[in-house]
Amino acid sequence: QKEVEQNSGPLSVPEGAIASLNCTYSDRVSQSFFWYRQYSGKSPELIMSIYSNGDKEDGRFTAQLNKASQYVSLLIRDSQPSDSATYLCAVNPGLGGKLIFGQGTELSVKP
């Protein structure tokens, strides 16, 4: 069974702090990795995609991938209350388009 695991949280950080979200996956052949943000009652919105080992930065967001350790993370710098949402880690194991989602981490940024 291919799995993606995340800490369910909730993760609470003060405004302006760095939020660190972590995800591990079981299928070594997975090649693409995504972080989606989902506000309550809304649909998932892509925040970051990453395909190769290392860091990828986009504004306040940095995704980190370590395929040897089967680990992907998302750092949110200068966290804002508007970042409060559930963050879904998703992995594409190359199975005809299936995305394997983690359970999601609920992030709360306190003013």
Place this chain on the structure above:
Amino acid sequence: DTEVTQTPKHLVMGMTNKKSLKCEQHMGHRAMYWYKQKAKKPPELMFVYSYEKLSINESVPSRFSPECPNSSLLNLHLHALQPEDSALYLCASSQAPDSLRQQYFGPGTRLTVT
């Protein structure tokens, strides 16, 4: 244009009703997906259409019937649903089913079965 649209936004239906959910994308994507999402759970894949043909059915009950009339449209026909089918139904699309690129999600249809 990276938009996937879904109609209706909200739907309330009785257990004997027949209704349909609609999804549309104009990004030239050749893979389209239906997901079901319950509260505080991740999206759960239901169906995958690849080049307008059903390629994956995740053992979904027959009261859910997908249809892909053309490369831009995806429907989900609903019949004799149960209250436990109440959920957010999400449509998504991607360039191709074997693409490693992201899936784009529509805003969803909030379905309530009474």
